Amino acid sequence: MAQDTMTLVIIRHGESEWNKLNLFTGWTDVDLTEQGHKEATEGGRALKEAGFDFDVCYTSLLKRAIHTLNHVLDEMDRNWLPVYKTWRLNERHYGALQGLNKAKAAEEHGEAQVKIWRRSFDVQPPALQPNDERDPHIQDQFRDVPQEDLPYTECLKDTIARAWPYFEQTIKPQMEAGKRVLIAAHGNSLRALVMQFEHLTPEQILEVNIPTGIPCAYTFDKDWNVLDKHYIGDPATIEAKINAVANQGKAKK
Numbered sequence: 369m370a371q372d373t374m375t376l377v378i379i380r381h382g383e384s385e386w387n388k389l390n391l392f393t394g395w396t397d398v399d400l401t402e403q404g405h406k407e408a409t410e411g412g413r414a415l416k417e418a419g420f421d422f423d424v425c426y427t428s429l430l431k432r433a434i435h436t437l438n439h440v441l442d443e444m445d446r447n448w449l450p451v452y453k454t455w456r457l458n459e460r461h462y463g464a465l466q467g468l469n470k471a472k473a474a475e476e477h478g479e480a481q482v483k484i485w486r487r488s489f490d491v492q493p494p495a496l497q498p499n500d501e502r503d504p505h506i507q508d509q510f511r512d513v514p515q516e517d518l519p520y521t522e523c524l525k526d527t528i529a530r531a532w533p534y535f536e537q538t539i540k541p542q543m544e545a546g547k548r549v550l551i552a553a554h555g556n557s558l559r560a561l562v563m564q565f566e567h568l569t570p571e572q573i574l575e576v577n578i579p580t581g582i583p584c585a586y587t588f589d590k591d592w593n594v595l596d597k598h599y600i601g602d603p604a605t606i607e608a609k610i611n612a613v614a615n616q617g618k619a620k621k
């Protein structure tokens with residue numbers, strides 16, 4: 369289908385059990401909280417009310433994103449849409465930080481260090497040791513992923529290196545063929561895509577935080593320039609949620 373513009377909607381999963389506890393999560397496969405289920409449902413409702421429709425959906429191998437997508441599709445009565453799941457849209461791997469409390473880490477290591485771990489472009493968090501129970505190389509969930517592709521830790525640059533080729537090779541051609549795409553993923557795997565879509569510098573991406581459960585619609589021209597980007601929801605709620613994410617790495621006063 370020839371067309372002048374392409375639409376893509378991205379949505380970060382709703383609040384997870386570990387978001388609620390303020391723990392570094394990464395590839396830990398925690399579910400949504402009750403609040404998270406509600407956010408995802410509301411995200412789906414908002415998309416329907418705004419008149420969105422989709423042809424194909426992509427998500428990660430982690431249940432907080434999969435369940436978010438399911439809620440959205442339920443609300444939109446689009447459960448029959450094709451859904452592709454890939455480890456390449458998983459959250460950034462948080463290495464040995466997975467399971468630690470972000471505010472406690474800020475008390476111990478300083479807020480500046482935690483901000484580097486959370487938001488820097490190319491500084492990796494401390495790596496997992498091989499065969500740690502959190503090691504993806506020994507988890508069933510990732511048994512179809514080539515062992516050498518699986519990380520022990522990742523910075524945003526590493527996440528881009530595995531998520532962007534998937535976007536370019538798999539999702540882009542669908543959009544260029546006129547398909548309306550929905551991606552349900554994670555704070556940092558979506559930051560990886562956003563950095564590429566908007567050609568942000570490492571300094572600019574440092575300040576980008578993605579709220580839970582709020583759909584964000586991009587319109588691109590045929591040369592992949594961003595013509596429009598907007599969150600779908602109440603602006604005050606969205607701003608409060610973005611600030612809440614940014615503040616997770618602050619020490620408790």
Ligand SMILES: O=C(O)[C@H](O)COP(=O)(O)O
Pocket residue numbers: 391392393394395459462470486487554555556613616
């Ligand atoms: O993996 C996590 O802890 C969250 O999903 C994203 O965390 P961040 O906002 O601290 O990067």
